[in-house]
Amino acid sequence: MVDDYRRIDRRTFAIGLMAALAACNKSQKSEAAMPGMHTAPRPTLPAPSPVATSFWNAWRTHFLAPEGRVVDTGNGDISHSEGQSYGLLLAYQAGERDTFTRIAEWTEANLARRDMALYGWRWEPAARAMTDTNNATDGDIVIAWALALAGERWNEPRWTERAREVRAAIRKHCVITRYNRQLLIPGLQGFVEDAGVTLNPSYFVWPALDQFAKADGMATWGRVIRDSEDLLRLSRFGRHDLPCDWIRVTGTRSVAPAPDKPxxxxxxxxxxxxxxxxxxxxxxxxxxxxxxxxxLAQHRPIPAWIDVVSGQEADYALSNGGAAIAGRLLGTAYPTQLSNDYFAASQQMLAQV
Incomplete structure (x- = not known):
């Protein structure tokens, strides 16, 4: 079912955002001017808006179990590294250290692999155990990003160190050299074949990768970032030049939609x-x-998906999550009601990070 949403006053939103940014900049300048300060101030965030606070409270109530497990309500109430990573990032954004701690501890206890500093993808409530140990690289990336941010903000060395370990494991195990490129593969198993490498462009989490490069140096991450950017430029298909969910790389400049997926x-x-x-x-x-x-210029809803080969479009609109991402990208209105679906609601929240 497609979520309905009301439009908010864009001018009011813009004024509020500018005021929050101004307050943040003023705070940072004041700290920098204090005599005797020899270290950079820890990260600060603007106070969340009432809408953002109400969204976070609703998201936490509906999708976060007391022990720190993020529940995918649209997928049999399982948990996975993606959801845990989103929970960590959102708890950091909300400034809730206790919530962040609970999510981090559950993630380490239930999804952390013992052979390397990566996380298994799937945990099932019926089994009370991890049932798929293959990793999802995007989940690992966002976990490492959130841990690094939280470690710096709350001066917690164990999170900073764990972030470093996860970054190193991603670089060692999830980046391969093929076709004169550094390819960021979606997981340890199932994506690399002699005939080509399957990638997911949405796994290129740019703000996280930029943070990785800042922490470890461009010598470690620069080539990965540049090649990923170039591959995304090559992933423009159909008359709208759009990327697709999964691509197959078969040469330095040979990129096509993955043949085994829509x-x-x-x-x-x-x-x-x-x-x-x-x-x-x-x-x-x-x-x-x-x-x-x-x-939007044609006064029609944005479809939930489009086939980049045939041009066929979904006969239903973006969810509230997709609408929030469109609002972020285009500078248009955000949905004002949080979706009751885990994935759509998480997209809505992430669009405001």
């Missing part, structure tokens, strides 16, 4: 717009923005 700009690829907007990659998100604007 060639859709859909539920995965929509995060290309999310991470691109957050990571200031406007050149990479430009085709998506152009397509979405064309839909």
């Amino acid at each position: 060639p859709r700009f859909g539920y995965d690829a929509i995060r290309v717009a999310l991470w691109g907007a957050q990571g200031n990659r406007t050149d990479l998100t430009a085709p998506v923005a152009s397509y979405w604007r064309s839909c």
